[in-house]
Amino acid sequence: MTMFVAINQAFFMGFFFFLSAYFINSSFEKKGASLFVADRLKWLGIPLVFYSLMLSPILTYLVYYFGKEQHITFIQYLGGFDDWIDFGVLWFVAALLLFTLIYALLRSIVKKYQPKPLRAPSAGTIILFAIGIGIISFLVRLVFPVGWVLKPLGFQLGHFSQYIALFILGLAASKNNWLKNIPYKTGKQSLALVILLTLCFPIFFIIKLKLNMPLDWYNGGFHWQALLYAVYEQVIGFSIITVLLTFGRELWDKSSVLLSKLSRYTFAVYIFHPLLIISLSLALRNWAIEPALKLLVVGPLAVIGSFLLASVIVIIPGVKKII
Numbered sequence: 001m002t003m004f005v006a007i008n009q010a011f012f013m014g015f016f017f018f019l020s021a022y023f024i025n026s027s028f029e030k031k032g033a034s035l036f037v038a039d040r041l042k043w044l045g046i047p048l049v050f051y052s053l054m055l056s057p058i059l060t061y062l063v064y065y066f067g068k069e070q071h072i073t074f075i076q077y078l079g080g081f082d083d084w085i086d087f088g089v090l091w092f093v094a095a096l097l098l099f100t101l102i103y104a105l106l107r108s109i110v111k112k113y114q115p116k117p118l119r120a121p122s123a124g125t126i127i128l129f130a131i132g133i134g135i136i137s138f139l140v141r142l143v144f145p146v147g148w149v150l151k152p153l154g155f156q157l158g159h160f161s162q163y164i165a166l167f168i169l170g171l172a173a174s175k176n177n178w179l180k181n182i183p184y185k186t187g188k189q190s191l192a193l194v195i196l197l198t199l200c201f202p203i204f205f206i207i208k209l210k211l212n213m214p215l216d217w218y219n220g221g222f223h224w225q226a227l228l229y230a231v232y233e234q235v236i237g238f239s240i241i242t243v244l245l246t247f248g249r250e251l252w253d254k255s256s257v258l259l260s261k262l263s264r265y266t267f268a269v270y271i272f273h274p275l276l277i278i279s280l281s282l283a284l285r286n287w288a289i290e291p292a293l294k295l296l297v298v299g300p301l302a303v304i305g306s307f308l309l310a311s312v313i314v315i316i317p318g319v320k321k322i323i
Helices: 002-009 012-022 024-031 033-067 074-079 088-109 123-140 157-176 184-200 202-211 224-251 257-283 291-313
Strands: none
Touching (some): 002 224, 012 088, 012 157, 012 224, 024 157, 033 074, 033 088, 033 257, 123 157, 123 184, 157 224, 184 224, 202 224
16 A cells, blocks of 8 residues: 555646646636636635535544544534634645646736747656656755645645646646647656556665664655655656656547546545545444455445535536536
């Protein structure tokens, strides 16, 4: 599970920032600054307020009532509740809103700036850039190690070097049409590197055992292990993103009626999936089986349940205009 989570963390949140930024230029130019900002405040700000003030208290109450078996009413619970700013899994939406507002401000100030066209990067350029971001991440993690959270926003600043870089790259990719021009060969080269680096992941366990070092040395601090892991994380992360972009363009560019419907529900799934996961976990908490086996039951049920719930939520009048 450590390997699975670590490799996913290396790319998937940064990839979301890249894809989100990719569509910002065209939207800003079409709507203008005022309407663009108003739309982003509606689509991103309202879900943030809803999650923090409505959904988060319900989720924590479920854990308090069923998990900790403190059987009090919801009203009584709210009487002692003070975590009203809690974005939970929507920290990404908060960060995206912040990045977007900064972008809109800069575009409003610098109206006539026209950057020079940039060619789609080669595999070598991508690796060198990833190494650079890895070194920056290592330096940032001297102060903000992985796991340190900026409360109440929920930002893990140890990962934000990548998020900021990929947001900027998403803007550049949009301006320069990289997604159409990046060679398929680059994706194949990146795939070979991803496979190699994945096979090398156990080396981090071997280093820990041989040196009898704390696992936290990989998360930050002035340790060569932290530098090694930060660079590894960025190189495999950027490589996976390159594979997904190129293979997606060449092999996965067709949709279907089912996929179109599911894509319509994804934002609602993102907002409400903690409700399904927590509810199912609490319902099956006394089921005494191997946790990995329980995951095989809870995981699919949570995914299916989240999409079913989302399919109802998006047809609610008013709500469907936001999510």
